[in-house]
Amino acid sequence: MPITIAINGAAGRMGQRLVALGSEDKSLELVACFEYSGHPKFGQDAGDVAGIGELGLHLVDQTDETYEAIIDFSVPEGAHAAIERAVQAKAALVMATTGLEEQHKAKIREAANVIPIVWAPSMSTTVNLTMKLCEIAADALKDIQGGADVEIMERHHRYKEDSPSGTALRFGELIANKMGITKHIHGREGRPGKRPHDEIAYHAIRTGDNPGEHTIIFGLLGETMELTVRASNRDCYASGALQAAKFAAGKKPGLYSMNDVLGL
Ligand SMILES: NC(=O)C1=CN([C@@H]2O[C@H](COP(=O)(O)OP(=O)(O)OC[C@H]3O[C@@H](n4cnc5c(N)ncnc54)[C@H](O)[C@@H]3O)[C@@H](O)[C@H]2O)C=CC1
Numbered sequence: 001m002p003i004t005i006a007i008n009g010a011a012g013r014m015g016q017r018l019v020a021l022g023s024e025d026k027s028l029e030l031v032a033c034f035e036y037s038g039h040p041k042f043g044q045d046a047g048d049v050a051g052i053g054e055l056g057l058h059l060v061d062q063t064d065e066t067y068e069a070i071i072d073f074s075v076p077e078g079a080h081a082a083i084e085r086a087v088q089a090k091a092a093l094v095m096a097t098t099g100l101e102e103q104h105k106a107k108i109r110e111a112a113n114v115i116p117i118v119w120a121p122s123m124s125t126t127v128n129l130t131m132k133l134c135e136i137a138a139d140a141l142k143d144i145q146g147g148a149d150v151e152i153m154e155r156h157h158r159y160k161e162d163s164p165s166g167t168a169l170r171f172g173e174l175i176a177n178k179m180g181i182t183k184h185i186h187g188r189e190g191r192p193g194k195r196p197h198d199e200i201a202y203h204a205i206r207t208g209d210n211p212g213e214h215t216i217i218f219g220l221l222g223e224t225m226e227l228t229v230r231a232s233n234r235d236c237y238a239s240g241a242l243q244a245a246k247f248a249a250g251k252k253p254g255l256y257s258m259n260d261v262l263g264l
């Protein structure tokens with residue numbers, strides 16, 4: 001039997017790719033497409049909006065359908081609604097929205113007591129693999145003579161609302177934990193003076209339609225290592241989220257990561 005899924009934020013850039021890929025996947029059945037009622041395409045057929053032709057599923061803000069998993073790519077308020085929907089439906093939740101505030105994060109942790117939740121700032125396989133590689137690098141370089149400076153650059157499309165990306169922040173958190181770094185700064189201007197070692201700096205670039213790239217720089221005296229991971233379109237995130245929904249449906253309550261989903 002296919003796993004029944006719902007998508008929250010279904011008319012968005014990511015939502016449309018989830019509708020397209022989710023409706024093609026024979027192991028899944030797309031049963032609900034949620035959207036904000038003020039969206040200009042609210043009420044329209046979700047397949048038409050996604051550019052794949054009529055699916056017979058409309059963009060709604062409520063439904064009588066039951067589903068085993070809900071995938072959220074929306075905004076913080078939408079994420080809040082998705083958590084409530086998942087708890088009410090006793091469904092698994094895939095939480096992909098970034099830029100969440102502490103109140104939303106606390107709500108996710110609380111909900112994980114009653115439902116299974118996969119929560120990750122990036123559902124991409126190569127991004128999660130690069131995170132592992134960065135942890136290895138950070139561990140190896142933490143005590144290197146002369147020190148290793150870590151800086152994180154990310155590039156995204158002009159429409160992105162949060163900065164730096166959730167993925168950049170996660171890279172920084174993982175590296176900081178390994179290297180014992182406590183200071184996180186965002187860009188530099190004026191005369192900040194000599195760079196302290198105990199610092200990770202984030203640089204966020206917003207141009208055009210870039211679907212996302214991250215470069216993590218480990219700068220030593222005499223040599224530099226850079227790890228770059230780059231999406232060429234959004235399907236790496238959408239297919240990862242669908243894989244996460246299959247993984248989580250029917251699992252016991254708890255918080256799961258993409259490492260759990262991907263077996264990394
Ligand atoms: N974890 C991951 O792998 C990835 C995460 N993201 C994150 O996903 C989020 C969405 O990204 P995009 O699709 O590019 O944004 P988008 O702005 O194109 O789509 C967001 C959609 O959510 C809808 N929405 C707003 N309020 C809502 C509500 N209360 N209930 C349901 N839907 C609501 C909007 O109308 C819009 O259609 C962002 O936070 C982004 O950073 C994006 C790509 C990958």
Ligand SMILES: O=C(O)C1=N[C@H](C(=O)O)C[C@H](O)C1
Binds near residue numbers: 098122156160213
């Ligand atoms: O908004 C986006 O587009 C993306 N957001 C996520 C993030 O903030 O990390 C993931 C990906 O980089 C695309």
